[in-house]
Amino acid sequence: MKYILSVSDTNKYIKQLISGDPILSGLYVRGEISNLKCHHSGHIYFTVKDESSLLKCVMFRSSAISLRFSPENGMKVIMRGYVSIFERDGQYQLYVEDMQPDGTGALHMAFEQLKKKLEAEGLFDARHKKEIPYLPKSICVVTSATGAVIRDIINVLDRRFGSYNLKLYPVAVQGELAARQIARAVKKINEAGCADVIILARGGGSLEELWAFNEEVVARSVFNSDIPVISAIGHETDFTITDFVADLRAPTPSAAAEMVLPEKSLLYRRIDNIRTRLLGSIRKMVGIKRKSYEMLKNSRVLKHPYERIYQERMRIDLLNKYMIKSVRANIADSKSTLAVLIGKLDVLSPLTVLARGYGIVRKDSADIIKSVDVLNDGDRLEIKLVDGKVFCTVNSIEKEQ
Amino acid sequence: MSENNKSFEQALLELEKIVDALENGDVSLDDSIEMFQKGMQLSKYCSSRLDEFEKKITVLVENQNGELSEEEFRGAVGG
Numbered sequence: 474m475k476y477i478l479s480v481s482d483t484n485k486y487i488k489q490l491i492s493g494d495p496i497l498s499g500l501y502v503r504g505e506i507s508n509l510k511c512h513h514s515g516h517i518y519f520t521v522k523d524e525s526s527l528l529k530c531v532m533f534r535s536s537a538i539s540l541r542f543s544p545e546n547g548m549k550v551i552m553r554g555y556v557s558i559f560e561r562d563g564q565y566q567l568y569v570e571d572m573q574p575d576g577t578g579a580l581h582m583a584f585e586q587l588k589k590k591l592e593a594e595g596l597f598d599a600r601h602k603k604e605i606p607y608l609p610k611s612i613c614v615v616t617s618a619t620g621a622v623i624r625d626i627i628n629v630l631d632r633r634f635g636s637y638n639l640k641l642y643p644v645a646v647q648g649e650l651a652a653r654q655i656a657r658a659v660k661k662i663n664e665a666g667c668a669d670v671i672i673l674a675r676g677g678g679s680l681e682e683l684w685a686f687n688e689e690v691v692a693r694s695v696f697n698s699d700i701p702v703i704s705a706i707g708h709e710t711d712f713t714i715t716d717f718v719a720d721l722r723a724p725t726p727s728a729a730a731e732m733v734l735p736e737k738s739l740l741y742r743r744i745d746n747i748r749t750r751l752l753g754s755i756r757k758m759v760g761i762k763r764k765s766y767e768m769l770k771n772s773r774v775l776k777h778p779y780e781r782i783y784q785e786r787m788r789i790d791l792l793n794k795y796m797i798k799s800v801r802a803n804i805a806d807s808k809s810t811l812a813v814l815i816g817k818l819d820v821l822s823p824l825t826v827l828a829r830g831y832g833i834v835r836k837d838s839a840d841i842i843k844s845v846d847v848l849n850d851g852d853r854l855e856i857k858l859v860d861g862k863v864f865c866t867v868n869s870i871e872k873e874q
Numbered sequence: 875m876s877e878n879n880k881s882f883e884q885a886l887l888e889l890e891k892i893v894d895a896l897e898n899g900d901v902s903l904d905d906s907i908e909m910f911q912k913g914m915q916l917s918k919y920c921s922s923r924l925d926e927f928e929k930k931i932t933v934l935v936e937n938q939n940g941e942l943s944e945e946e947f948r949g950a951v952g953g
């Protein structure tokens with residue numbers, strides 16, 4: 474006779490069978506996730522499948538919390554766990570203790586997921602990026618206190634600028650504590666306001682070693698930093714989430730040092746060049762103006778401003794002389810004419826005539842007698858001589874033919 | 875205009891603008907002299923900004939109050 478079992482007994486038996494099996498107590502299974510349900514308890518329920526079968530899975534919160542990525546439907550994963558049966562519903566499941574993306578690696582997956590998430594939130598947007606100050610008065614480097622990174626940065630700064638203010642904020646750059654320390658460093662520096670620019674630096678390494686700079690807490694503290702952040706993590710080809718969020722990415726820590734301060738000697742030279750050009754241009758301009766001034770200064774008018782006056786004065790003098798000369802000549806002329814006239818007058822003067830022996834004959838004290846015709850014998854005549862009068866009578870007249 | 879608050883970069887750019895203007899020659903003599911003086915002032919300012927950098931390397935340490943204080947930097951340990 475067959476032994477008839479209860480349902481509970483059947484399930485109990487199956488459970489014992491399964492738990493006793495060494496393979497089923499710890500195995501790796503590969504499959505594709507579907508029907509994923511994330512419970513609010515933190516437990517994850519899903520099914521994995523391949524081309525022909527399904528297997529129910531559960532991952533409890535205690536295990537799920539360590540996952541570095543979020544499982545999604547369609548994801549191909551490799552799971553480590555054990556098979557057991559939940560007696561109450563007779564369902565056997567794979568109890569998943571650890572899960573990894575199959576093929577690309579958990580870290581890569583996590584990187585891609587976080588990158589997508591933060592990009593969607595706009596943390597990488599160019600408009601959030603701040604300008605790095607040109608000559609920062611103080612530079613804060615968040616990196617390991619030991620190692621080549623800080624030494625390299627100091628060497629580059631020494632070479633390029635010589636004197637600068639650098640503050641080192643030592644942190645772990647890998648390992649469990651790194652992400653929190655780095656995030657805290659950025660936050661503390663902002664609180665103290667003790668730097669014009671922050672450099673997050675770390676030398677080269679594997680994805681695991683650089684992982685702290687892919688953590689969300691670091692990305693957010695960099696985004697929230699009011700002080701500009703330059704990220705210089707790993708080698709040229711390494712890109713971390715922090716690189717995307719930062720205000721500027723440097724391919725290496727040394728490159729960051731070059732970006733943060735210009736080369737001092739070049740700057741001095743530039744200032745000198747400008748000064749030379751300044752002097753040159755002003756000299757040239759003054760030279761041009763001076764030439765114009767000299768030309769004007771040397772012009773005839775300015776050199777001999779009185780020349781015209783002298784000329785005119787000379788002319789006046791000359792005219793003066795001529796005037797005087799001609800007036801004198803006039804006077805002389807008149808004088809001689811006068812003399813001549815006086816001479817003539819003198820000659821014609823009756824007194825002169827009388828003095829020569831002539832007499833003026835008048836009849837009856839009236840008119841002067843000029844002809845014998847008007848005279849008769851016996852006329853009484855008055856003859857004026859130069860020194861007196863003679864009264865006489867006409868005795869006889871003789872007319873000249 | 876507060877000369878002291880001008881950043882080095884701003885001062886340098888202004889200086890270059892002045893020199894360009896003077897070299898192009900379209901400026902009156904009075905203005906040129908004024909611009910020249912301003913230019914010399916700016917170039918002195920730029921030089922002095924560069925000169926005033928002092929080399930100082932310190933280490934930031936968080937004390938019990940959560941505040942940052944600066945300590946002497948004793949040089950990176952190799953490795």
